[in-house]
Amino acid sequence: MTDLDEVRAQVAAWLAEAWDPGLSLAQWRARLADSGWGCPAWPREWCGRGLPAAAAGVVAQEFARAGAVAAPEGVGMNLAGPTILEHGSDELKRRFLRSTVTGEISWCQLFSEPGAGSDLAGLQARAERDGDGFAVSGQKVWNTSAYHADFGLLLARTDWDVPKHRGITYFILPMRQPGVEVRPLRQMNGYASFNEVFLDRARVPAGNVIGEPGQGWTVALTTLAHERRLAPAARRPPTGGPAGRAAEEAAEESERAMAPYRWYPQRAGRPDLVIERAIAAGRDTDPLVRQEIVKLITLAWSARWTAQRAAAARALGRPPGPEGSVAKLASSNVARAAARVHAMISGSAGMLAGADDPSGEGGRAGIVSEIFLSVPAISIAGGTDQIQRTILAERILGLAKEPVADAGVAFRKVIAAGSGASSASSVR
Numbered sequence: 001m002t003d004l005d006e007v008r009a010q011v012a013a014w015l016a017e018a019w020d021p022g023l024s025l026a027q028w029r030a031r032l033a034d035s036g037w038g039c040p041a042w043p044r045e046w047c048g049r050g051l052p053a054a055a056a057g058v059v060a061q062e063f064a065r066a067g068a069v070a071a072p073e074g075v076g077m078n079l080a081g082p083t084i085l086e087h088g089s090d091e092l093k094r095r096f097l098r099s100t101v102t103g104e105i106s107w108c109q110l111f112s113e114p115g116a117g118s119d120l121a122g123l124q125a126r127a128e129r130d131g132d133g134f135a136v137s138g139q140k141v142w143n144t145s146a147y148h149a150d151f152g153l154l155l156a157r158t159d160w161d162v163p164k165h166r167g168i169t170y171f172i173l174p175m176r177q178p179g180v181e182v183r184p185l186r187q188m189n190g191y192a193s194f195n196e197v198f199l200d201r202a203r204v205p206a207g208n209v210i211g212e213p214g215q216g217w218t219v220a221l222t223t224l225a226h227e228r229r230l231a232p233a234a235r236r237p238p239t240g241g242p243a244g245r246a247a248e249e250a251a252e253e254s255e256r257a258m259a260p261y262r263w264y265p266q267r268a269g270r271p272d273l274v275i276e277r278a279i280a281a282g283r284d285t286d287p288l289v290r291q292e293i294v295k296l297i298t299l300a301w302s303a304r305w306t307a308q309r310a311a312a313a314r315a316l317g318r319p320p321g322p323e324g325s326v327a328k329l330a331s332s333n334v335a336r337a338a339a340r341v342h343a344m345i346s347g348s349a350g351m352l353a354g355a356d357d358p359s360g361e362g363g364r365a366g367i368v369s370e371i372f373l374s375v376p377a378i379s380i381a382g383g384t385d386q387i388q389r390t391i392l393a394e395r396i397l398g399l400a401k402e403p404v405a406d407a408g409v410a411f412r413k414v415i416a417a418g419s420g421a422s423s424a425s426s427v428r
Ligand SMILES: Cc1cc2nc3c(=O)[nH]c(=O)nc-3n(C[C@H](O)[C@H](O)[C@H](O)COP(=O)(O)OP(=O)(O)OC[C@H]3O[C@@H](n4cnc5c(N)ncnc54)[C@H](O)[C@@H]3O)c2cc1C
Pocket: 108, 109, 110, 111, 112, 113, 114, 115, 116, 117, 118, 119, 141, 142, 143, 144, 145, 377, 378, 380, 381, 382, 383, 384, 385, 386, 387, 390, 422, 423, 424, 427, 428
């Protein structure tokens, strides 16, 4: 029996005993957090079981088999939890980890600014000491889910007289307060997943700093590595699922939490739809279409295997590395190629949106136009294609580093000189 078989047997036995669909979601998730099976790779003292990352897949399969509700999806479990585990004090872990696993609190990421995306370390949101905490002012942008989050993972500048990477502090910002204004942004595909967040002397208790003041860049790199690893995965809202009170409440929670991600499958280009759509449209006998479909599927499969190799490396305990950039870049290439093949199959009808699309192919009218309008996002979110190429050039291929215009210069002087020039050393 392998270690993973052992884990499978243990989690199956626990679910047979503990899973009760009649419980409320809060009661069930409390049981889940106590057991450690909600996040098996986290340490035992923090709601986990200290198992290798590879165990998570086996545990998820057993939850699905039993029809049991799992820990919530989203920024909390995927970014906030791992960042607090790696850099947070025990006090922060006590205050935030369990309530994240139970789904009592939700999170968003407040990193990007109008003038700081790729050059994230050039951010200008300002945090000043204010009594027993900090007051933060500035503007964030592209913040997914900010309109319903309880807490934000916030980067703000606390020291302007050191080079840009050294003056940043990483905060946990309470979102529900007068100094925080969230305004939704409408995208070209019709959804409104992102927000602008305006901070006007928003209050952050001193105890809400992750890591040390001024050391926020190191902490941010952990969040970004986890984000890059996740980006290629197309998030799909769960469908169907188990019956019972806990499951119904989990479905409502998921409906709310996953709403901003509804178009994410289309963002990945939907290579899974091309064959059925080619057959339905009678284009599967066209040699050019067939050739492009085969090229696309070859690319998609090799990208999937690359992602699986990266997952296997993590399962062996290796930290997320440049292979995340390879996988992210591959997912952009697949999405673009898939959009091209969909265009060949649909022709100009692919531009018709919603009810105007007469075909309704792929199970939903207007899906092809939604693919066209969503695919560009995958090469931007979590670090653009150009930035991934720079990372690969420098860290894997060993090519010369991109010149750094502002190395060693106090950030105050960089701004005064009007040179916010981004460089590969500062990119997300
Ligand atoms: C779907 C999606 C979800 C997002 N969710 C969040 C979120 O929840 N929270 C959050 O904080 N942010 C979020 N973002 C923002 C995202 O992180 C930024 O859009 C991204 O980092 C790029 O920054 P930018 O938009 O400012 O583009 P810029 O950095 O201004 O880049 C513009 C162009 O210049 C190129 N470029 C820039 N610097 C270099 C360089 N050194 N070398 C070569 N080319 C360069 C870029 O590749 C790009 O093509 C999200 C974005 C998307 C699309």
